[in-house]
Amino acid sequence: MTREPKPGTKGPAAKPRIGFVGCGLIAGMHAGLLAACGEDYQIVAAFDPDSKRCGDFAEQWGAAPAASAADVVDRSDAVYVCTWTSEHAAVVDTVVGAGRHVFCEKPLAFDAAAAAAMAERVAEAGVVNMVGLILRSTPAMLALREMIHSPDSGRVMNVVFRDDQYLPIQGMYGSDWRGDQSRAGRGALLEHSIHDLDLLEWLAGPVASIAASQHFFHGLDRIEDSISCLLRYESGATATLTSVWHDITSRPSQRRIEVFCERALYTLDGEWTGPLHWERVDGDEVTRGSIEGDAMTDWLSQRSIEPRWPPAVFLRAIRDGGAATPAFADAIRAHELVDAAYRSAEIGGAAVDATRATARPL
Numbered sequence: 633m634t635r636e637p638k639p640g641t642k643g644p645a646a647k648p649r650i651g652f653v654g655c656g657l658i659a660g661m662h663a664g665l666l667a668a669c670g671e672d673y674q675i676v677a678a679f680d681p682d683s684k685r686c687g688d689f690a691e692q693w694g695a696a697p698a699a700s701a702a703d704v705v706d707r708s709d710a711v712y713v714c715t716w717t718s719e720h721a722a723v724v725d726t727v728v729g730a731g732r733h734v735f736c737e738k739p740l741a742f743d744a745a746a747a748a749a750m751a752e753r754v755a756e757a758g759v760v761n762m763v764g765l766i767l768r769s770t771p772a773m774l775a776l777r778e779m780i781h782s783p784d785s786g787r788v789m790n791v792v793f794r795d796d797q798y799l800p801i802q803g804m805y806g807s808d809w810r811g812d813q814s815r816a817g818r819g820a821l822l823e824h825s826i827h828d829l830d831l832l833e834w835l836a837g838p839v840a841s842i843a844a845s846q847h848f849f850h851g852l853d854r855i856e857d858s859i860s861c862l863l864r865y866e867s868g869a870t871a872t873l874t875s876v877w878h879d880i881t882s883r884p885s886q887r888r889i890e891v892f893c894e895r896a897l898y899t900l901d902g903e904w905t906g907p908l909h910w911e912r913v914d915g916d917e918v919t920r921g922s923i924e925g926d927a928m929t930d931w932l933s934q935r936s937i938e939p940r941w942p943p944a945v946f947l948r949a950i951r952d953g954g955a956a957t958p959a960f961a962d963a964i965r966a967h968e969l970v971d972a973a974y975r976s977a978e979i980g981g982a983a984v985d986a987t988r989a990t991a992r993p994l
């Protein structure tokens with residue numbers, strides 16, 4: 633017999649009732665990931681002030697359209713917050729004020745101070761909380777991290793990280809809010825490449841300082857469309873991050889990461905399942921190889937590393953108790969790195985201190 637959970641119960645729920653606030657592009661992606669994750673759940677309610685979006689989403693995923701965020705919260709055990717960024721804090725407050733578990737998209741807020749306040753709020757509420765920095769969980773990133781930390785590679789020396797997409801107010805994003813500072817906060821770095829700064833530290837260790845230079849080719853107020861960052865790690869390694877929003881409409885979102893270690897070069901194209909190429913030297917012997925798709929997940933399994941599909945992590949934490957990562961508290965650090973880059977860009981590109989203020993382990 634299926635036990636019917638009571639909405640609002642923080643304890644184990646056999647079949648958590650999921651609500652969505654915000655029914656745009658990423659909400660659809662999360663609903664699709666939930667459908668593929670193999671866990672038991674039900675999408676019960678959805679709200680978006682754009683009634684067509686709300687209705688389409690509700691119909692596609694078998695949910696009831698709701699009249700407000702509070703209405704979604706009333707009917708759910710856990711809520712995905714998928715609005716544009718300026719609304720995240722208020723909606724999260726409504727969700728956790730009622731004791732519901734929460735998944736909130738990145739960026740949590742416009743800056744680290746606001747993100748930290750949200751992390752404190754969810755911690756006080758004692759609910760499962762998770763943030764959409766989901767690239768840490770992909771097979772490709774897990775494999776890259778494992779390879780660069782192999783003793784055969786030697787120390788990480790230098791990382792080249794390129795992230796480009798067309799200005800996402802067009803094409804499949806079609807989101808005018810990404811060109812509006814009052815709703816997006818900032819441009820390419822905060823809105824998109826917060827993922828990349830999060831990954832750069834998660835992959836290669838604590839960042840000590842950042843220097844950055846930004847530009848506004850599209851003339852959008854405070855929405856930078858080109859930014860370059862030079863990161864200096866505590867280890868002495870360095871990384872460069874290039875993030876650009878262009879008008880090459882054939883390129884919706886591309887990431888390419890090259891990691892130079894003392895005895896190995898790793899090149900990742902394809903942030904989910906590769907391909908990941910390597911070229912490694914051992915004495916006189918040079919090995920080159922490449923891995924992608926199922927072979928990559930098999931390679932990880934052989935090393936007891938299971939890709940942590942975000943919806944499964946979230947649902948299991950709700951069912952079994954415990955934490956879901958990356959949690960809100962983990963996102964504060966990514967926000968600190970973003971803030972440091974903007975601070976540098978605003979003073980003309982001088983390096984600024986980016987040492988960890990929050991003292992959380994990676």
Ligand SMILES: NC(=O)c1ccc[n+]([C@@H]2O[C@H](COP(=O)([O-])OP(=O)(O)OC[C@H]3O[C@@H](n4cnc5c(N)ncnc54)[C@H](O)[C@@H]3O)[C@@H](O)[C@H]2O)c1
Pocket residue numbers: 653654655656657658659679680681682685701714715716717719737738739764765766805806807809823
């Ligand atoms: N993790 C990722 O890789 C990733 C990818 C894309 C977007 N995002 C993030 O997800 C969020 C949404 O992005 P998107 O691409 O889905 O945007 P979108 O424009 O497709 O959808 C956002 C929706 O939020 C709705 N909305 C605005 N205010 C609302 C409110 N108060 N209550 C309910 N709905 C409200 C809008 O009407 C819109 O339909 C942003 O914070 C974005 O940065 C994350």
